Structure formats: structure tokens, C-alpha cells
Amino acid sequence: MAHTVIGIFDNASEAQTAVDQLVSNGFSRSNIDLSAGTGSAATGSDALIPDRHVNTSGTRSEELVDDTKDVGSSVGGFFSSLFGSDDDEDTKKYSTVGGRGSIVTVHADTDEQAEQAADILDEAGAVDVNERATEYGYSSPTPTAALGTDGDQTIKVIEENLEVGKRTVETGGVRLRSRIVAKPVEESIRLREERVTVNRTTVNRPATAADLNAFQEGEISLTEHAEVPVVSKTANVVEEISVDKAVTERQEVIRDTVRKTEVDVENLGTTDQSIRPAGTDSDEVTYSTK
Template sequence: MSQTVIGIFDYTSEAQEAVSYLTSNGFSRDNIDLSSRGAETEGTTDYDNDNNDGVSGFFSNLFGTSDDTDKYAEVGRKGSIVTVHAKSSDEAEKAAKILDNYGAVDVDERAEQYRSGTYTGNNQNRTKEGDSIKIIEEKMEVGKREVETGGVRLRSRIVEQSVHEDVRLRTERVRVDRTNVSRPATDADLAAFKDATIELKETAEVPVVSKQAFVTGEVSLGKEVEEKNQTVEGTVRKTEVDTENFTDEDTKLTSGDTKTTGTTNTDGGFYK
């Protein structure tokens, strides 16, 4: 649902800045109207040429015949009017905040000040001699801090693997040899003619396994340092002071302190 957002500004310069910000933040310039006293800038509408009947007619089309029409027309005749034709309620709310931030007046409060005679104009915040605007400039300082980006951990573990080694083994076995002879017994034979026992042991080689540890290498951790140049980009702010001469119309008006405007939602419209 399309909605209309209205912002009334004391100064055309404020209204123009608001329009510039709106167009640079997604709003189409074709959907924004700027009406000012005396059409000070190209792209604005001079509504004084019709004795302000255009202002009354404009707000009559929005509000019909109501107190809001008179109130907005009264304030609108003395200021610059920015009209934003929003495509949705979210866009309308965004436009309203932008207009507030750039100095749109509180229409209800300003109209009441006009009617009660309490509006004192520019004298309300007149600058005294010696007052100044502080010029502040940000400077970007780039430092360094160390952060962890990763690392390497060494962890040892014991693993087993099968190995094979060939070895030649020797086995001894006792062999009994029997020889048949036939000869006369000698004295030696007779001396040995008694119970006797002889024996011969068998032997065999078996594998014997032993282990010995050897250091075959070392793994350690070290660091390699690499340096590089990096360009750091940032945004800094500074104060810029513009000089603007008052016009005759501006001298009769003031910029009110209140920047918040009321909102009304009527027949699908969102009005400031």
C-alpha cells in the first residue's frame, strides 16, 4: 500500500539535505517533492506564487476538511515541505526517521506556538558573540595485536609390526652303531668285562630373540616468521562548517528545537 510522508522544515537547506540523503539511501527522486518559500533552488516548487492557496489545497487533499488541514497548512506556509511517496509502510517509516533526523519540525507543537504567541523565532536560540562551533576531526590509528590462527601438535604413540628374520639352526642326534667282530679277548677287554654305562647327549640350536632400541630420528616443532605489508582502510569523521547568509524570509522564522514530528495514518497515508 502506497503511503505519503510529509516533513516540514524551517530552512530550505535542511530540506535539501534531507532529500539528498533520501535519494542516496534507496529512495527514487521521482517519488520525492520539495516545496519551498520562493523556490530557492532548482527542483523545488514555489508555492508563494499562489498566495499559499496551493499549500492549503495540498493538505486539504490529504486530510480533507479538518483541524489537521489548517494546522499543517499554517506551519507549511512558513517552511519548506518535503513529500515522500513511499511504496510500503516500512519505507514510509524509514523516510519519517530520516526527515526527523534532518530537522523536520513537530507540527503540533509549532502550530500551538503560533496560535499561543509563544513562538519567539530566531531569537530563541540567538548566537552570542564569542560562541563557536568546535571543529573535531578523527584520526585513525593502526596498531597490532596477536591472535591465534592455528597450530601443530605432536603426539607420539607405540605401534607394533611384524618382522621376519631367517636363522640357520643345527640339531644333533645320537646314533647307535653296532659292529659285529670275532677275535680273542685281550687283557684290556677282560679288564672292561663288567657292568658299564656310556652316554652321549643330543643338542639342538633354538632361536633366541632379544631386542635393542635405537634412536633413528627426532621430530620437533619450530616457527617460521613471515612479514607482509597490509593496507588498513577505515572511515574517520571531521567537522565541516558551512557559512549561509540569512534571507529576508529566514529572518522571520526560526529553527525550532523540537525535531520529532507527529504521524497520522489516514486512508492508507502516512503523514508527517
């Protein structure tokens, strides 16, 4: 399938650089066209606008128009042959930008060559046609309806997907806090106490020999004793409290609804389901706009 790759540059110097890079990357110079619009400083053969297309026989035809004639209409015809008569908006937009710059046209035989050529043109400085057309005062017409009008209309097909994840939440817990509590206690104890008493007894009798033997100086002592309470404390472990966790798992089924866009396609008044560039049934056009 034939492809036509187009890059538009601000001046002929940048366009020539792009051509050189294409040739150095293996593209045949005979498959590359370089032309300049009214806004370019190119002269001589570079100041010719090619009106190229693939005709019905599959061979390439070429018409060169001198820039002293109506160059704008020549550029318009060039893009019209590429886009087709039904794509008037893109034809006008590219003609607006192409008429003020230099156009590099690459004829590629395969999809890979077309993509490579587009990348080379972008790297060489091909302008963004949409932005540059806006700078030059071009504005796209506002469609009168979202569907059913000329030009590309798009319905975005959106589909929701259910994604189920997990997060950890607090559901409860146990906190242990220890504190010291004092309470009064009492115990009964029996204490023994000694007390010395002195008894005096009045007598009147004659002294005996034993009394006379004891009739001398002497000393008698007797000590008193008493029991007093002795208090001490002992500590004993009477209970142990520990905290632990038991982990269990359960299976839960999440049920919800998801939405998606469904598009019904209805053909209105035609059975032709193909869209091709004008003038050929096998030609594809690739536009390099960065």
C-alpha cells in the first residue's frame, strides 16, 4: 500500500535539512519532493509547487506550477488531491500553513517507511499544523450537531471496571492498665507483759537462827519483760494477666454494578463503508505535524 508523508517547515533551509536526513536514512531522492510556498525564501526550482497524486493506474503523475501564478490555489489543489474532496476543512488548514512554508513530500511503499519518514520530519522541525494554522488566523468551523455532520465525529466509549482492594480499620481492642491500691488491714495478736510487785507483810515473832543468819546486807533484783508487736510485709504473685491476638480470615463477595458505553452503528442511505483519499483506491496519506 502506497503512503504519502508530508512535513511543513517554516523555511526552505529547514526543509532541505529534512530532505538530507531522509536521504541519509536510506530514502530515495526520487521519492522526495521539496517545494516552497509564498512565505518561503526559496528560489529557482525550489519555488515550484508540486501537485502530486496517485492516479487510477497506480503510477505517479506530477504537475509543476510556477510561483508567479496562483500559488495558493496550487497548494490547495495539492492538498485537496491528498485529502479528497470530502475533507475540505483539513485541505484549507494545510493549505493555509503550507502556502507560507516549505513542503517536504515523501512517497513510501510500506507502513514502516511511512512511520520512519514521519519521525525524521518531526525531528527536523516540522511545524504543528493545527497550532500554526491558528496563528495564521484559521479557525475550524463549529459543527451544527454532535453527530451526522461532515468531518470526523467521535463518541468516546467508556467502560467502568470494578477494582476491589483492602485497607485496615480499627474494630476494637483491649487495654491493660495496672495501678497500686492501698487498703487498711488489721490483725489481732496476744501480747504477754510482766510486772514486778513488792509486797510488805507486818509480822511480830521472835527471830530464829535462820533469820539471824540472813541478818546481813543483801540485794535482790527482778527484771520485768513485755511482748511488743513486730510488723513486716511480704509480697506474693497471686495472678498473671496477659494479652494476645487471634487472627482469622474470611471470604467476602463484593457485589456492585459497572457501566460502559455501547454504540449502535446505523448506515444512512449508503452501502459504501470505505473512506479513501481521492483519486485512488489503495493510497494512504500520513501527515507529519509533530
